[in-house]
Amino acid sequence: MTFLLAAIIVAITLAVTFWASKRNTSAGDFYVAGGRISATQNGIAIAGDYMSAASFLGITGLIALNGYDGFMYSVGWFIAYLTVLFIVAEPLRNLGKYTLADMLVYRLKDPRVRTYAAVSTIVISTFYMIAQVVGAGSLISLLSKGAISADLAIPLVGVLMIIYVVVGGMLATTWVQIIKAMLLMFATIVMTILILSRFGFSFSTLLGQVEAKNGAEFLGAGVKYKNPIDLISLCLALVLGTAGLPHILVRFFTVPTAQDARKSVVWAMVLIGAFYVMTAFMGNAANALLGKDAIVAANAAGNMAAPLLAENLFGGAGTLGGEFGLAFVTAVAFATILAVVAGLTISASTSFTHDIYNGVLKGGQASEKDQFRVARLATVAVGIAAILLGLAAKTQNVAFLVALAFALAASANLPVILFTLFWRRFNATGAMWGIVGGILFTLLLIAISPNIMKIDPDTLTTGRHLIQANAIFPLENPGIISIPAGFLFAYLGTLIGARRHTPEDDRIFEDMQFRAYTGAGVDGTVAAHD
Amino acid sequence: MTVSSAPPAPRNAAYQQLVAQRNAFTLTMTLTFLVLYFLLPVLAGYNKPLMAQKVFGNVTFGYVLAFAEFVMGWVMAYIYVVKARTFDRLAQEARA
Numbered sequence: 001m002t003f004l005l006a007a008i009i010v011a012i013t014l015a016v017t018f019w020a021s022k023r024n025t026s027a028g029d030f031y032v033a034g035g036r037i038s039a040t041q042n043g044i045a046i047a048g049d050y051m052s053a054a055s056f057l058g059i060t061g062l063i064a065l066n067g068y069d070g071f072m073y074s075v076g077w078f079i080a081y082l083t084v085l086f087i088v089a090e091p092l093r094n095l096g097k098y099t100l101a102d103m104l105v106y107r108l109k110d111p112r113v114r115t116y117a118a119v120s121t122i123v124i125s126t127f128y129m130i131a132q133v134v135g136a137g138s139l140i141s142l143l144s145k146g147a148i149s150a151d152l153a154i155p156l157v158g159v160l161m162i163i164y165v166v167v168g169g170m171l172a173t174t175w176v177q178i179i180k181a182m183l184l185m186f187a188t189i190v191m192t193i194l195i196l197s198r199f200g201f202s203f204s205t206l207l208g209q210v211e212a213k214n215g216a217e218f219l220g221a222g223v224k225y226k227n228p229i230d231l232i233s234l235c236l237a238l239v240l241g242t243a244g245l246p247h248i249l250v251r252f253f254t255v256p257t258a259q260d261a262r263k264s265v266v267w268a269m270v271l272i273g274a275f276y277v278m279t280a281f282m283g284n285a286a287n288a289l290l291g292k293d294a295i296v297a298a299n300a301a302g303n304m305a306a307p308l309l310a311e312n313l314f315g316g317a318g319t320l321g322g323e324f325g326l327a328f329v330t331a332v333a334f335a336t337i338l339a340v341v342a343g344l345t346i347s348a349s350t351s352f353t354h355d356i357y358n359g360v361l362k363g364g365q366a367s368e369k370d371q372f373r374v375a376r377l378a379t380v381a382v383g384i385a386a387i388l389l390g391l392a393a394k395t396q397n398v399a400f401l402v403a404l405a406f407a408l409a410a411s412a413n414l415p416v417i418l419f420t421l422f423w424r425r426f427n428a429t430g431a432m433w434g435i436v437g438g439i440l441f442t443l444l445l446i447a448i449s450p451n452i453m454k455i456d457p458d459t460l461t462t463g464r465h466l467i468q469a470n471a472i473f474p475l476e477n478p479g480i481i482s483i484p485a486g487f488l489f490a491y492l493g494t495l496i497g498a499r500r501h502t503p504e505d506d507r508i509f510e511d512m513q514f515r516a517y518t519g520a521g522v523d524g525t526v527a528a529h530d
Numbered sequence: 531m532t533v534s535s536a537p538p539a540p541r542n543a544a545y546q547q548l549v550a551q552r553n554a555f556t557l558t559m560t561l562t563f564l565v566l567y568f569l570l571p572v573l574a575g576y577n578k579p580l581m582a583q584k585v586f587g588n589v590t591f592g593y594v595l596a597f598a599e600f601v602m603g604w605v606m607a608y609i610y611v612v613k614a615r616t617f618d619r620l621a622q623e624a625r626a
Contacts, residue, residue: 068574068581068592075570075599082563082606086556204587211588219590220582221574228575235571239564262614269607273600280593514541517548518621 001323002143005331009183010160013176013335017164020172027371030169031098031350032253037174039260043267046251048177050077050242050268051184051275052340053135053333054402059276060309061302062224063283064295067214069224070283072231074276076238081272083243085265091421091516093252093261099347100249100413101355107420107512110428111360116435117416118355121246123439124408125348126386128247129341131401133157133390135303136337142299143307143330150394158387161341165349165379170254173342180332180339185271187310187332192278194313195285206281209288218287230475234403237479241406244413247340247347258519285309307333345386349378395464403477404446410479411486412438419490421516424509426490429497434490441485445478544623552617563606570595 028034037045055077062070096103101117136157137150148156164172199206211219225231242248252261286295286305289312298304307329311317314325353375358366366374393401416434419426446452453472454465475481514520574581574592581592 068590068596071593071596072570072574075567075596079563079567079599079603082603083560085607085610086560086563202587203593204589207588207590207593216582219584219588219592220578221592222578225575228572231571231575232568235568239567259614259618262611266607266611269603273603277597277600280596510541513549514545514624517552518545518624520625 002327002330005327006334009179009331009335010338013164013179013338016175016179017168017172020168020175023171024169027354027368027375028098029171030372030375031346031354032250033170033174035254035256037171037254039255039263040267041174041178042251042255042260042264044181044271045174045177045254046248046264046268047271047275048179048181048184048339049247049251049343050272051181051336052132052402053139053337054131055276055279056184056188056336057135057139057303057306057333058301059279060282060286060306061295061299061304063279064286064290064305065292065302066224067210067218067284067287068221069231071280072221072235073238074279076235077242078269078273078276080239080242081265081269083240084248085262085269087421088243088249088417089252089261089265090258090519092249092417093255093258094516094519094522095512096253098250098253098354099351100246100417101351101359104416104420104431105359106515107508108426108428108431109508110431113428113431114355114359116432118351118359120408120412120435120439121351121355122348122382124244124405124413125246125344125351126382126389127401127408128245128405129344129348129382129386130389130393131405132337132341132344133386134393134401136334136341137390137394138299139303139333139337142304143333151391154390154394155387157337157341158383158390160338161345162380162383164338164342165345165383166376169375170346173339173346174254176335176342177339180335181271183332183335185275187329188275188278188282191306191310191313191329192281195281198285198289198313203281206284206288210284213288213291227474229480230477233475233480234477236483237403237407237410237477240414240479240483241408241410244409244417245405246351246409246413247343249413250347250350251343257522282306282309285313289313341386345379345382348382349375352378352382404442404451407446407477407479407482408439408442411442411482414483415487415490419494421513423494424506425498425501426494427497427505430490430492430494433493433496434486437489437493438482438486441489442478442482445473445475445482448472449478450474450476542624542626544620544626548617548620548624551620555613559606559610563602566602567599570599 024030059070059073092103095106101114104117105114133154137154140148140153141150164176207219255261255264286309290308295302295305298308307326310325310329311322315321353371357374358371412435416431450471453467453469455468456464583591585591585594
């Protein structure tokens with residue numbers, strides 16, 4: 001039944017993809033669906049892009065195994081959208097066309113900035129993508145009870161996502177995300193109602209049973225995070241990283257105006273918030289109804305908590321209802337991974353084609369047809385790279401790759417975005433220093449952190465750490481150090497690059513601010529450039 | 531990439547007002563939500579007894595605070611949407 005439902009979902013999304021392919025006639029269509037997505041559609045698609053398998057399967061499992069500490073992820077991931085809403089969404093829509101680099105170059109006028117921003121986008125998307133692909137592999141092999149191994153599942157997901165993106169471009173990707181977001185919300189709402197009906201519609205009763213099973217400390221903080229600085233560092237990366245994530249940023253170029261960008265963030269906040277609130281019910285119910293041991297037995301990281309919970313809620317193992325619940329949630333998880341990976345792929349291939357191929361190599365002179373062709377080739381290349389990297393990383397812990405992507409986005413992209421928008425003296429050297437320094441320093445801190453360096457017991461066979469030694473840098477997430485460092489690099493670069501600050505620089509800055517604040521000259525930008 | 535080299539539009543009073551109001555608003559809201567949000571990890575790190583304190587039945591202060599953060603997120607987004615109407619109006623006047 002699992003395969004049947006998953007096949008139906010894949011068939012529907014493929015049909016949408018071929019429908020969308022008929023509407024893809026220009027590079028602008030491929031990159032950002034011609035900027036014609038409505039605010040509501042885009043909001044749902046942002047939610048679809050964001051609620052990855054890490055959220056649905058990961059957080060439910062984290063709460064089921066660690067109690068309250070797991071729920072703090074949910075809060076951070078949601079609150080991050082205030083940063084996006086207040087600071088990033090509207091100016092970005094007003095200044096950019098297809099990519100983050102467009103916005104930076106609009107002000108800084110230096111083609112080298114375009115290259116660096118594109119590389120940053122590709123690096124961050126790739127780390128995020130590897131995590132999703134590896135997660136997909138282990139999830140599918142677990143759910144098929146080993147019938148489909150990770151070696152087969154990873155290429156399978158990779159090939160499907162290449163088809164979505166190559167054939168359908170941004171329009172199809174957006175619709176795949178919308179379908180997936182609605183399926184996920186539906187599944188979560190139904191499960192939450194069933195959970196509440198089991199506990200007399202009282203969260204207190206649910207928590208009471210969790211406490212009876214696990215002891216009082218499970219309801220409080222500190223089961224997973226013993227070191228407060230570690231927790232604060234993680235929260236900092238979560239709350240500031242989203243505003244720099246390339247696959248989220250690219251979504252603001254798919255709507256016509258800044259007002260639509262704002263409305264889409266608000267829509268996304270309604271959906272994402274409701275979803276993350278429900279994770280508190282799902283995680284605790286998984287703990288109370290299934291017990292920690294059964295969850296760990298299925299998957300040590302807790303990734304199976306949500307599917308097993310669905311099986312239990314719909315009637316239990318062996319019953320028709322239970323089978324259906326398990327199959328449905330599994331199929332939704334599969335759709336989730338496909339949608340998120342497709343979103344990441346399109347942001348990486350757009351950056352390559354628009355910024356590096358057309359912007360830098362062809363001096364902005366590449367024909368529509370050439371860009372379209374290269375965009376599709378780039379998608380295939382990105383897809384193959386993700387499959388190969390995913391296979392290589394399949395035994396690694398995937399959580400660190402996601403945390404790495406958030407920390408990279410917060411340390412390398414956010415300082416440059418903020419300085420571009422608000423700092424008169426900021427210049428191209430500052431942007432390059434900020435991006436390169438932010439990425440390299442964050443990678444360095446991760447490389448010497450317990451994510452990579454840790455002494456594993458000899459009995460451990462999967463998820464062994466790359467370097468078997470004590471970590472030099474103690475924190476799992478480098479945010480608390482790397483984010484201020486990112487700002488510092490951008491600041492120092494600006495000082496070093498400061499030639500004489502000319503009146504022309506001031507004029508450019510004021511021009512940019514005028515456009516960022518008022519949206520002057522934006523209406524019809526995408527159409528005009530197509 | 532082609533960038534319009536037209537002379538900057540004349541800056542009127544509406545634009546000055548827009549920049550001042552918008553900057554003040556963004557700064558205030560951002561600082562407010564960051565401070566309120568970081569109450570959660572700071573208290574979770576440094577005041578575990580408070581977080582485990584039961585408030586309603588078995589619902590702990592930690593859960594109440596976390597749910598309150600969601601409400602705060604939605605309320606602040608709503609305030610922004612309302613305030614943005616003023617910004618949109620000023621922006622339109624500024625462009626005129």
